[in-house]
Ligand SMILES: [Ca+2]
């Protein structure tokens with residue numbers, strides 16, 4: 176556990192891989208049917224749940240060399256830590272985002288927002304799916320991202336909605352784009368552009384001690400922690416190149432892949448439309464950071480994981496993707 180006082184939160188917050196110390200271009204495509212001309216950020220509505228989806232053109236159309244670069248180099252990591260004064264201890268959690276490698280992806284639709292409580296309630300009504308954790312506290316919060324959902328819950332939702340969870344590669348590409356941005360909006364951290372711990376604190380939290388001091392000042396009841404979320408789309412200046420919002424912060428987002436620490440070094444990582452299918456892993460990937468996290472964890476290359484059946488906590492949600 177991170178610090179005294181955090182123990183009381185274990186039922187609510189599952190830190191594990193997501194927290195320090197593991198504690199816890201305009202293009203054409205026929206993909207939308209009828210040979211329609213689609214460009215990055217074009218929108219359509221999913222009639223099942225009313226969700227707005229944005230078009231993410233394939234790398235063959237949007238990227239100069241037909242691929243985007245996924246992950247980080249050691250030099251990039253060292254440079255970031257030096258420039259930002261981030262706690263050196265946090266570097267160890269970046270090994271799994273190396274080596275950087277080139278990835279080719281087909282175009283796809285991605286939810287513009289994290290799936291909301293209101294959408295999830297519709298799903299429950301249509302399918303009889305079991306309620307997520309802390310539903311009594313969540314159910315009146317229609318515009319907030321649903322949380323306390325497991326990977327399996329998220330997958331069931333996506334299946335009902337006629338989609339799939341995005342792969343980790345799709346997620347990172349939608350956040351970074353052809354330019355390989357560090358954050359959805361660009362390469363400079365800006366705490367006003369996403370719902371992170373630094374947004375709540377109103378200042379940089381570059382050390383473990385600074386983050387702990389902020390967190391120790393919070394009320395840690397379920398309603399109070401749930402109140403750290405923001406309605407989806409509350410940070411329009413945090414928009415990514417393809418029009419997706421809250422790709423950094425608010426809630427962590429489940430991806431389709433199993434988590435494998437060394438996956439980026441495997442031949443599968445450089446196949447077209449890569450996906451880690453290592454079922455020996457008991458973990459699934461989450462991306463983007465959340466209201467509890469500080470800048471280094473909100474980087475678009477950052478990989479987090481938890482056990483796929485866990486209904487994580489007040490900071491784990493998801494969005495869906497569609498391939499056509
Ligand atoms: Ca998010």
Ligand SMILES: [Ca+2]
Nearest residue numbers: 268271478479
């Ligand atoms: Ca990591």
